Amino acid sequence: DVKVTQSSRYLVKRTGEKVFLECVQDMDHENMFWYRQDPGLGLRLIYFSYDVKMKEKGDIPEGYSVSREKKERFSLILESASTNQTSMYLCASCRTASYNEQFFGPGTRLTVL
Amino acid sequence: ELKVEQNPLFLSMQEGKNYTIYCNYSTTSDRLYWYRQDPGKSLESLFVLLSNGAVKQEGRLMASLDTKARLSTLHITAAVHDLSATYFCAVDDRTSNYQLIWGAGTKLIIKP
Incomplete structure (x- = not known):
């Protein structure tokens, strides 16, 4: 089974902080994605x-x-977090562009105070 | 611009009933994907439909694709409470590096 993992399930940060969200997939997929869901x-x-x-x-x-920097890892960076970036962040990967079935990580619920 | 429309956006139904969720899209595409999302959870791939006339079935769910009509359906047979979730369809956009264009989701509630 494809496994996509994300570094945190829940994260609380303050306005102006730099935030790193990490995603790792273990199936040698070429494509990786970051979404937000509101x-x-x-x-x-x-x-x-x-x-x-x-x-x-x-x-x-x-x-x-x-x-x-590595095929299996895709990081999302919020340079200076703002309250309007409070959201659920989902990472996904797929084998290639021509077969776009995307597999999702568990999500990170980010709250910016 | 490729657009994907799902309807209904919300559906409340009784256990044991049948119903269909529709997914229309606006330009040519022959690849369509269905996903399920439980509350507070991530998305899970359900079906991959890769050509006109494709039909896939898993338990009480059956998905089909008509590329000429630009329509996919997700049919639920004899619904059970465990199928309560939000269902998304998504379509390949070949004009945009094969990004997926997502429908808004159909929130399905199945009452005992």
Whole structure:
């Protein structure tokens, strides 16, 4: 079974802090994704990566950056957390772009005070 | 721009009944995915539909894809309480590096 893990299930940070969310997948998937999910807004793509050191902006990249130094690991960085970044963050991976069945991690519920 | 619409967005039904969730999308795509999300949890892949006429079944759930009509259905047969969840469909957007375009989700509540 594909396993996608995220570094924290729950996280509480203060406004202005730098926040790191980490995601690791163990199935040698090429593509990895970061989404945020908010009530009434559905799933929104923040960034994705189709190869090591490669990244592309999704629909809502502002206020976020990402890093993919190794194939299995994809990190989401909030440079200066703000209260409007309070959300559920979901990481996902898929084998290749041509077979886009995405497998999700358990999610990180981030609260910014 | 590819858009994906699900309906209904909310469905409350009795155990033992049948019902169908619809997923319409706006441009050509031949790959569609169904996911389930339990409250407070992450998304779980249910079905992958890769071609016109594809039909997949798992227990009381059956999904189908009609690429000509740009429509997928998720049919629930003799619903049971354990199927209560939010169901999402998603479609490959080949014009955008194969990103998935997500429907808004259908929240399904099945009452005993």
